[in-house]
Amino acid sequence: MSEVIQKDTMLSYINGEIQSNANSVAIRAINVRGKDALENTPFPTRKDEDWRFIDLNAIKKNRFTSVSYANAAEVGDISKHYLPEALNTRLVFVNGIYNEELSSISDLPNHVIVGNMSEYGDHDAVKEHLGTITNYDDDAFAPFNDAAFEDAAFIYLPEETSVEAPIHILNLFTDAEKAFYATPRLLFVGEMYSKATIIEEHIGLANNVYLNVPVTEFRLFAGAHVHHARIQRDSKQAAHVSRPIAMIDRNAEYHSYTICLGAKLFRNDPRVIQNAEEVDFTVDGLVLIDGDQIADTHSIMDHRYAHGNSHQLHKVVVNDNAHSIFNGKIFVAKDAQKIDSFQENRNLLLSDDGKVNTKPQLEIFADDVRCSHGATIGHLNDEEVFYLHSRGLTEQKSRELLVYAFALESVESMEVESVEKLLLDEVIKYTTRD
Amino acid sequence: MSEEVKALESMIGEEYKYGFTTDVEYEDFPKGISEEIVRELSKRKNEPEWMTDFRVKAYHAWKEMEEPTWFNATYKKPDYENLLYYSAPKKKPQLDSMDDVDPNIRETYEKLGIPLEEQKMLAGVAVDAVFDSVSVFTSFKEKLAEAGVIFCSMSEAIQDHPELVKKYMASVVPVRDNYFSALNSAVFSDGSFCYIPKNTKCPMELSTYFRINNMESGQFERTLIVAEEGSSVSYLEGCTAPMYDENQLHAAVVELVALDNADIKYSTIQNWYSGDENGKGGIYNFVTKRGICKGRNSKISWTQLETGSAVTLKYPSVILQGDNSIGEFYSVAVTTKMQQADTGTKMIHLGKNTKSTIISKGISAGRSQNSYRGEVKIGKKAHGSKNYSVCDSMLIGQECGAHTFPYISSENPSSSVEHEATTSRVGEEQIFYLMQRGISEQDAISMIINGFVKDVLKELPLEFAVEANKLLDVKLEGSVG
Numbered sequence: 017m018s019e020v021i022q023k024d025t026m027l028s029y030i031n032g033e034i035q036s037n038a039n040s041v042a043i044r045a046i047n048v049r050g051k052d053a054l055e056n057t058p059f060p061t062r063k064d065e066d067w068r069f070i071d072l073n074a075i076k077k078n079r080f081t082s083v084s085y086a087n088a089a090e091v092g093d094i095s096k097h098y099l100p101e102a103l104n105t106r107l108v109f110v111n112g113i114y115n116e117e118l119s120s121i122s123d124l125p126n127h128v129i130v131g132n133m134s135e136y137g138d139h140d141a142v143k144e145h146l147g148t149i150t151n152y153d154d155d156a157f158a159p160f161n162d163a164a165f166e167d168a169a170f171i172y173l174p175e176e177t178s179v180e181a182p183i184h185i186l187n188l189f190t191d192a193e194k195a196f197y198a199t200p201r202l203l204f205v206g207e208m209y210s211k212a213t214i215i216e217e218h219i220g221l222a223n224n225v226y227l228n229v230p231v232t233e234f235r236l237f238a239g240a241h242v243h244h245a246r247i248q249r250d251s252k253q254a255a256h257v258s259r260p261i262a263m264i265d266r267n268a269e270y271h272s273y274t275i276c277l278g279a280k281l282f283r284n285d286p287r288v289i290q291n292a293e294e295v296d297f298t299v300d301g302l303v304l305i306d307g308d309q310i311a312d313t314h315s316i317m318d319h320r321y322a323h324g325n326s327h328q329l330h331k332v333v334v335n336d337n338a339h340s341i342f343n344g345k346i347f348v349a350k351d352a353q354k355i356d357s358f359q360e361n362r363n364l365l366l367s368d369d370g371k372v373n374t375k376p377q378l379e380i381f382a383d384d385v386r387c388s389h390g391a392t393i394g395h396l397n398d399e400e401v402f403y404l405h406s407r408g409l410t411e412q413k414s415r416e417l418l419v420y421a422f423a424l425e426s427v428e429s430m431e432v433e434s435v436e437k438l439l440l441d442e443v444i445k446y447t448t449r450d
Numbered sequence: 451m452s453e454e455v456k457a458l459e460s461m462i463g464e465e466y467k468y469g470f471t472t473d474v475e476y477e478d479f480p481k482g483i484s485e486e487i488v489r490e491l492s493k494r495k496n497e498p499e500w501m502t503d504f505r506v507k508a509y510h511a512w513k514e515m516e517e518p519t520w521f522n523a524t525y526k527k528p529d530y531e532n533l534l535y536y537s538a539p540k541k542k543p544q545l546d547s548m549d550d551v552d553p554n555i556r557e558t559y560e561k562l563g564i565p566l567e568e569q570k571m572l573a574g575v576a577v578d579a580v581f582d583s584v585s586v587f588t589s590f591k592e593k594l595a596e597a598g599v600i601f602c603s604m605s606e607a608i609q610d611h612p613e614l615v616k617k618y619m620a621s622v623v624p625v626r627d628n629y630f631s632a633l634n635s636a637v638f639s640d641g642s643f644c645y646i647p648k649n650t651k652c653p654m655e656l657s658t659y660f661r662i663n664n665m666e667s668g669q670f671e672r673t674l675i676v677a678e679e680g681s682s683v684s685y686l687e688g689c690t691a692p693m694y695d696e697n698q699l700h701a702a703v704v705e706l707v708a709l710d711n712a713d714i715k716y717s718t719i720q721n722w723y724s725g726d727e728n729g730k731g732g733i734y735n736f737v738t739k740r741g742i743c744k745g746r747n748s749k750i751s752w753t754q755l756e757t758g759s760a761v762t763l764k765y766p767s768v769i770l771q772g773d774n775s776i777g778e779f780y781s782v783a784v785t786t787k788m789q790q791a792d793t794g795t796k797m798i799h800l801g802k803n804t805k806s807t808i809i810s811k812g813i814s815a816g817r818s819q820n821s822y823r824g825e826v827k828i829g830k831k832a833h834g835s836k837n838y839s840v841c842d843s844m845l846i847g848q849e850c851g852a853h854t855f856p857y858i859s860s861e862n863p864s865s866s867v868e869h870e871a872t873t874s875r876v877g878e879e880q881i882f883y884l885m886q887r888g889i890s891e892q893d894a895i896s897m898i899i900n901g902f903v904k905d906v907l908k909e910l911p912l913e914f915a916v917e918a919n920k921l922l923d924v925k926l927e928g929s930v931g
Binding site for chain 1: 520626828830843845846847852854856857858859861862863864865866867868869870871873874913
């Protein structure tokens, strides 16, 4: 018996070799590391606790090829996706590759860097922080991004600098003949007392199959304030597996909001690591899914030091055959006293064939803490529907309005007006569809 | 603060009150497990062939299974080859009265404070006392028989009511349900069997006290309660065990079946030896408890006070199959020293308008780890179902941990699930407030803890509630800071 047993790894679903032609030494080092990890990391199965409920067929039944072989279509006019507040603070990546023509970065304070990482490969912040906090133990997705990325968004804020305009990272995915993969990457380094708002968007321009595996790394030093919105509007045929991670220092504030609207399969594992005392962070999410969409969020709020506030509000609306999964962990390490952490997961199940799994999880090793979570799965309140109905709205309209109100809370926390508007339009589109 | 912690520590340090052993001669039986041993065990118990087959099948199923590791606890796996799977006090002539019971055994019960004699009769409680594995004394049988209630040891039930045992045994917890249920099915020694006929309210509370008394003897109890249409029963179970250094395995299976309009209440106080300060010794308590609300409007309620055992893995569950059925789970789990408890419940909603309530209170002190693990599942056809869960944890001291793993899923849009959990400590302000009113620190802490667990303890039958309160105080004496 000399048969070699074919291991099921990420590579089983990739056509051809993963190649990166990055010039930067720092990036190449990460590429190599990722490649090594990929060969030995098994592809997740339902037997893995973290992948128990999710159906990965959207990935498994395809073979994804690199973009250069996919015959990707042109981008066309994308100006409608520009944010008026961020006209000159915008980076555009098409299928994971930096597009200088569409990007515009002329409106930045001194010494702030917003650009393609391959041009800043020698920057100290890149050398020091790229790929250092991402969690590689879990599965093959972060290593896959590591192995394949060439271009990446790099944002660097020196001490006591604040960027007033929101920084818009626009990831576009075009139509293509073949299913392709893309590995957008974002590294943010905010030095002491810096401040910025980042809008990270993923937009599928057509209704095609692709695999989007982004990794974002946020390193916030003492007193830095960051507002990070992630808006996922991938093609409804696409699979999107995200690995956003943030590590924050004393007095830093990191508020992240993930809005899931698109993709057939969305898996998001946000993680915030408290790296010093006295921090404040948010890991919010809004998921609006229908059809046969699957959205799975596995978040970790990792409290390693004393005195921290954290908050999570994860709202989900499920319609048709859609399936939502939520697993939110709150960790409190030994000696991380005086942590105040609250997690809330609200699910609205609208259809007979929809499905919701939720598992809010507390793992507490310190005694003087206040940690709580609440999770609900429910339907629209009949009395509320009746109330609106009695005020002259049709029943249909009443229901739409109530779903809209349910989603509103998450949308209102967006600090950028045009983003808020855009999301409200999306919510209306979701609630009033036929 | 540090003084409070010290007070707390001293409370935790309370020695195990029931650590003594009884000298009773044991019949010879080889150690270890194999098909021959299973057959031999069945033979010694004089069992019919179908029972032997059941055991042998279960043994082979167990052989194929792997010992689970998914829970939040670490322990040295029991050496299954080194366990004694059969132990029974030496056969005595048929007993006519209490006086015929082995005096040693009687003394043991007295030390445990089990009023097997007249007090119990006055209290109106029938006792099926299981000493190690074989029932040695059963009282009130006649009174129960009058009402038509069958309450006997499992061995007797296998002999006398084979049709009922055949019909219901393993119908709720299948042999292959899990590693420990398979093992239990193969080698279960004895247990209680209870059958409440149609439209009968069981005339008294039923209770079993059993204790592990033989070093290296695994305890494999098997309890089956069947409540026919319109009947109701309340069953109490309590246990204490002597102090040993060798870890002892306890893998019981409890099955409850409630038919139309039936009502079963199952209460447990568990206070087995939990090991010493350094986690040496103590009982492994790996119990599979499950009830099925088979009929319409039926109800199953689990109440438990878990204070003992080195490692507890226990998830009393309810399958809500009948329409309008109700499942309840009330639990207090206290861990101190090096104890590890991974306990919770499962509520599986299958029928329409089914309701379940989960109230779980965890208290961890010392260097213990206390986890709540629960599952609430609303099936596709469970229209209009509701679940409400609360699990609160309290931490006492800086070296313990509290964890919550609630799995919630719903496939029905007309149902609703609510879950909330908190983790906190005994507030210094609360203690201060009470002390300021002239209450000693110790009493203040005791009051606060009693308040914390009140919602659960009030569900216990009165006889148990008193015992439960005492037990909590003893366990946590000197604990809180």
